Amino acid sequence: MLRLSKSKSLLSVIMAASMVIVPQATITAYAEEVATTSIEAQLETLSQATGISYKDNFYDVVNANTFASHEIAATDSQWSWFGELSDQQEVQMEEIFSEINSQDNYGKGTPEQKLHDMYELFSDTEARNADGLGEFQKYMDGILNSTNITEYITAVMSLGVDTGYGSILPAFALNQDDLDSTRYIISVSAGDSLLGKDYYETEGYESYAEIYNQYLFQLLLINGFTQEDAQRMVENTDTVARKLASVELESTDYYDVEKYYNIYTEADLIAAFPAIDMASYMQAQDVSGFDRYLVPDEAKMAMCSELITEDNLQMLKDYSATILVHDLRAITTQTAYDLTVETSNKLNGITEAESQEYYWMAQTASFLEWNYGVLYTDNYCSKEAKEEVTKMITEILAEYKNIINSQEWMSETTKQAAIAKLDSLQVKVGYPDDFDYYLSQEAPVDSKEEGGSLTSNMIKSHQMNNAIFKELVSNPVDRTKWIATPQTINAFYDPSNNSITILAGIMQDPFYNPNASEAANLGAIGAVIGHEISHAFDSSGSQYDANGNYNPWWTEEEYVAYVNMCQEIIDYYDTFPSLETGSTVDGALTITENIADLGGVYVVTQVIGDDKDALQEAFVSWANIWAEEMTYEYASILLMMDVHSPGRARANAVLSNMDAFYEAFDIQEGDGMYVAPEDRVGIWK
Numbered sequence: 001m002l003r004l005s006k007s008k009s010l011l012s013v014i015m016a017a018s019m020v021i022v023p024q025a026t027i028t029a030y031a032e033e034v035a036t037t038s039i040e041a042q043l044e045t046l047s048q049a050t051g052i053s054y055k056d057n058f059y060d061v062v063n064a065n066t067f068a069s070h071e072i073a074a075t076d077s078q079w080s081w082f083g084e085l086s087d088q089q090e091v092q093m094e095e096i097f098s099e100i101n102s103q104d105n106y107g108k109g110t111p112e113q114k115l116h117d118m119y120e121l122f123s124d125t126e127a128r129n130a131d132g133l134g135e136f137q138k139y140m141d142g143i144l145n146s147t148n149i150t151e152y153i154t155a156v157m158s159l160g161v162d163t164g165y166g167s168i169l170p171a172f173a174l175n176q177d178d179l180d181s182t183r184y185i186i187s188v189s190a191g192d193s194l195l196g197k198d199y200y201e202t203e204g205y206e207s208y209a210e211i212y213n214q215y216l217f218q219l220l221l222i223n224g225f226t227q228e229d230a231q232r233m234v235e236n237t238d239t240v241a242r243k244l245a246s247v248e249l250e251s252t253d254y255y256d257v258e259k260y261y262n263i264y265t266e267a268d269l270i271a272a273f274p275a276i277d278m279a280s281y282m283q284a285q286d287v288s289g290f291d292r293y294l295v296p297d298e299a300k301m302a303m304c305s306e307l308i309t310e311d312n313l314q315m316l317k318d319y320s321a322t323i324l325v326h327d328l329r330a331i332t333t334q335t336a337y338d339l340t341v342e343t344s345n346k347l348n349g350i351t352e353a354e355s356q357e358y359y360w361m362a363q364t365a366s367f368l369e370w371n372y373g374v375l376y377t378d379n380y381c382s383k384e385a386k387e388e389v390t391k392m393i394t395e396i397l398a399e400y401k402n403i404i405n406s407q408e409w410m411s412e413t414t415k416q417a418a419i420a421k422l423d424s425l426q427v428k429v430g431y432p433d434d435f436d437y438y439l440s441q442e443a444p445v446d447s448k449e450e451g452g453s454l455t456s457n458m459i460k461s462h463q464m465n466n467a468i469f470k471e472l473v474s475n476p477v478d479r480t481k482w483i484a485t486p487q488t489i490n491a492f493y494d495p496s497n498n499s500i501t502i503l504a505g506i507m508q509d510p511f512y513n514p515n516a517s518e519a520a521n522l523g524a525i526g527a528v529i530g531h532e533i534s535h536a537f538d539s540s541g542s543q544y545d546a547n548g549n550y551n552p553w554w555t556e557e558e559y560v561a562y563v564n565m566c567q568e569i570i571d572y573y574d575t576f577p578s579l580e581t582g583s584t585v586d587g588a589l590t591i592t593e594n595i596a597d598l599g600g601v602y603v604v605t606q607v608i609g610d611d612k613d614a615l616q617e618a619f620v621s622w623a624n625i626w627a628e629e630m631t632y633e634y635a636s637i638l639l640m641m642d643v644h645s646p647g648r649a650r651a652n653a654v655l656s657n658m659d660a661f662y663e664a665f666d667i668q669e670g671d672g673m674y675v676a677p678e679d680r681v682g683i684w685k
Contacts, residue, residue, distance in 0.1 A: 039616040040665070055665065056672030059651035062620055063627040071629075074352035077345075078630030080647070085489045085508050089376075090358065096375050097361050109444055111371035115364055117447035121454050122360040125334035133223065133332055134455030136163065136324065143320050149310045153276045156320055161284045164462035167192055167323040168240075168304050168316060169276070170269070172287045174472055175294060176496040178257055181548035182476050186287050187294045188269065190304040192323050193244040194237070198640050200245045205640075208347060213238055215343040216322055222336050223325045236318035240307065247299040251641065252589060255540040257550045260296040269293055272301065275308040286470050330363060331454040349631025365487075367461075368445070370438040373485040377431045381486060381504045385514060386430035389502055389525060393427055396529050399607045403684050409561045417553050421536055421546040426479060426499035430507060431486035438482070441468060479548075491528050493535035493596075495544040500532040510625055519614035522607060523621025527600040534599030537683065538592040539566050568681045569594055572657075576649040578639050585645050593644045597654045598682040605660040615664040623651040657682050 037045075043054040046061045054061035072079045097119060106113035121127075133140055139162070142155030153169070160166040170190040177185040195212055199205045213234050220230035253259045266288060270278040282288040295301055307316065325332075329340045334356070341353050365372040404410065404418045432438065443464040446452025479497045484490070489505035502525070506512075512525040535541045542562070545551040554562065570587035573594050577584050587594070601622055608614045626647035630638070639646070645653065655661045656673050657680040667673050 039613070039620060043665075053672070055667055057652065058619070058655055058665075058673055059623045059626070059648050062623040062651075066627055067629065072631065075350060075354050077348035077350050077634035078628060080628035080630075081510055081625055082489055085505065085511075088508070089487060089489070089505065092376065092380055093361050093365060096372070096379065097364075100375075111368075111374055111439065114368050114371050114442070114445040115375075117445045117452070118368055118457070119360055119364045120448055121452065121457065122363050123357070124448060125356075127448070128454065129333045129335060131332070131453055131455065133325070133328060134453050135459055136165075136328055136332075136455055139163065139165075140321060140324060143317055143324070146313070146317060149275065149308065149313055149316075152313060152317060152320075153308070157276075157281050157284065159324070161281075162462075163459050164465070165324060165327050167320040168307065169281070170273070170301065170304075172285055174469060176477055176548070177292075177294075178261055178496070178544075178550040181496045184473055184475075184477060185292060185294045186290055186473065187296065188264070188301070189295075189297060190301045191244040191248075192241070193248055193300075194241040194323075194326075195245070197245040197248050198251065200242050202640055209238070211343065211347060215339065216326065218339055219325055219329065219336055220322065222333060222339065233318035233322050236315040237322040240315060240319040243307065244300055244303055247303050249297050249300070251643075254296070255592060257543060261550070262295045262298050264293045264295050266290065266293070269295075273305045273308070275305065286466070287473075290473075328455070331458050347633060348637070349633035368442055369485045369487075370435065370442055373431070373487050374435045374439065376487045377435075377504065381431055382507075382514070385507050385512060386504075388514065389507055389512060389529070390427065390429045392521070392526055393429070393500070393502070393529050395607060396526060396533065396603055397422055397425065399603050400530075400533060403603060403606060407684070410558060411555060414554055414558055417546070418537065421498060422533070424498055424546045425533070425536065426497060428482060428499060428501040430502070430504040432482050491532050493532045493541060494548075495536070495541045496548045498536065498544065498546060498548045500529070500535075502529060502532070510621070517614075517617060519608060519611075519617035520621045522604050522614075523618030524625050526607070527604050527618070527622050528625075529600070530603040531596040531600030533603070534596040534683075535592065537599070538595040540592050562683070565681070565683055566591060566595070569598070569683075572679075572681045573645060573649065573653060576645065576653055578635055578646050578648075583636075583639055585649050586639070590643055590645045594653070595683055597645070597650055598657060599684050601654050601658055602682060602684050605658055608660075610663075612664050615660050619655055619658075619661055619664060622655065626650040656680070 043061055046064050047053050050061055050064050052061055070079050070084075076083060097115070100112050100116050101119065104116060106116060136159075139155065139159040142158060143152065146152035146155055156167065156169055160169055160171065164171075168191060170188045173187045173189070174184045175187040177183050193200075195209060199208055199212075216234045216237060217230050220233055221227065225233065249259065264272070266282065269282065272278070279288065287293075325336070329336045337359065338353075338356075341359065345351070345353060400422055401419050404415050404422075407415070410418070441464075443457070443461045445457055446460065477497075479499070482501070483494070484492070484501060484503055486504040488503045491500070491502045491506055493500050506528070507525065509516075510524055511528060512521055536544075539562075542554070543550055543552050545553050552559070570591055573585045573587035573590060575584060604618055604622075605615060608618060628647040635646070638644075644650070652673065656675045659677075659680070661667060661673075669676075
């Protein structure tokens with residue numbers, strides 16, 4: 001165990017609450033005394049200023065000062081440290097594009113040339129508005145001019161094969177096979193339910209659907225449809241979307257292999273769509289001739305097939321045409337995209353849009369994410385940070401082995417299997433060492449001078465992706481390849497590869513600071529690392545073995561004990577309120593992330609040991625990184641759909657279950673943060 005040094009100042013890690021306003025004078029006085037007082041003294045000062053004891057509400061007191069100095073921007077739906085890092089990246093993005101756009105004589109195929117020319121296409125609003133649907137107009141005409149179901153299906157097939165866009169017909173993608181992660185399996189999905197089950201079926205969200213349908217109506221007008229046609233098209237699209245949403249899987253079902261791992265043969269797929277020439281469609285998509293296909297949402301696909309009738313021709317035409325203008329909103333007219341931004345902002349409680357220049361840069365960086373990523377890495381990623389975080393991961397993995405060996409509910413055989421999973425865990429930190437492969441996966445960009453447009457480049461990109469698809473589908477999975485770009489502000493565990501990835505985007509203050517103490521970094525990026533490793537043993541990841549295959553490897557008794565512990569965690573989080581909405585956390589929806597939070601902080605306490613000062617620093621860091629406030633609209637959406645708990649729960653709910661937290665801050669019965677020892681939850685104890 002490490003004995004960690006006490007930091008000289010916590011000023012950089014005292015964050016904000018969403019309910020406490022602290023006067024500026026208090027902030028100034030607090031800043032002056034931080035360097036000379038203990039953490040407990042600092043928290044007592046904040047408790048007096050806020051009128052809240054940190055022993056009752058640790059999160060709000062720790063975060064009081066930052067909330068006093070931060071607020072939700074008019075262009076945002078929330079404030080958080082993820083948002084702060086995003087704002088920092090926005091400045092960096094402006095610097096990168098300012099340099100790129102300062103000249104135009106880059107060599108063909110270089111990241112600078114591709115980004116420069118793509119930005120020019122996004123920013124040429126006059127050409128975009130004149131081009132309309134551009135290369136996609138002929139596909140739209142084919143759909144609209146269909147006089148029978150056969151012509152309609154032919155038009156929709158042509159769109160899917162040539163461009164990758166679709167609506168009612170099956171779409172094909174590559175997934176790692178859950179039962180054999182060394183190979184790919186073709187995944188088959190059909191139907192776009194637009195807002196989806198959560199919005200259409202959750203009480204109180206009908207107003208969202210009304211706003212969304214008004215957006216679709218205006219979008220159709222922008223694309224040249226009459227008011228009468230647009231109104232009919234929206235009504236028909238809403239009908240189809242609701243039918244699909246009514247039968248699609250619940251959000252939590254996608255964590256349950258038993259519910260989504262449905263294997264079809266080619267004959268099964270052909271039989272599933274009797275009204276169309278499915279065999280020819282699959283041949284045209286280069287997905288015929290395989291022995292197994294994965295159909296995650298059987299009921300939704302069956303509903304799509306059921307809807308394909310001559311009687312439904314007008315409804316299907318309206319649905320496919322509306323889906324197409326919606327799917328193309330970012331690459332057709334600037335007017336369409338501006339409407340999209342306006343609607344998104346309204347739904348999320350945002351009162352002001354970003355500049356158009358920002359969107360042009362962001363869209364370009366997203367379209368060419370790896371070409372942008374290599375420039376981001378060259379300019380803003382630290383090799384030293386990568387080395388330090390890698391070292392921290394090694395230390396945390398070693399402690400996880402000790403934790404597993406101490407669990408009384410696990411047999412020795414299961415413990416060894418769990419440790420084998422840790423031993424084979426693949427670790428990716430910061431950014432790939434070599435970008436050549438990733439750059440080769442993004443298509444060359446045809447500039448405006450070469451006759452290129454956004455729509456033509458999008459189709460070209462699809463054709464290249466299709467070629468990559470054909471190359472990969474029959475080859476073994478390369479587990480060393482990265483599936484996320486370094487600029488992404490995130491970290492994740494991938495059960496199919498049994499790997500964790502800590503991206504450079506999140507390796508920034510306050511998650512990681514090279515000048516902070518070891519304890520402060522352990523409570524932030526260290527707990528994030530522990531969180532991701534814990535996903536290997538959450539209610540979903542625990543079903544996968546060391547090779548990344550779905551292969552439940554616990555005994556029946558152990559599984560029963562595990563399910564009981566999960567239910568305790570669900571019940572516990574079900575009582576935690578969301579301050580912005582007044583509703584409580586959905587413990588079942590958030591179970592995997594809550595398990596990971598509890599595990600991530602627990603392993604950090606074990607790494608630190610009994611060093612009280614270091615534990616205090618780590619706990620402050622943990623509460624600090626989840627500081628957030630958000631609009632009512634956005635909080636409502638997250639509470640309904642997000643598998644992560646709100647920030648206050650991520651801090652307080654976790655710390656109240658850490659025995660070390662009670663020792664570090666002398667939490668006693670009667671304190672708001674107190675939970676009786678027998679009621680404390682978590683998988684690892």
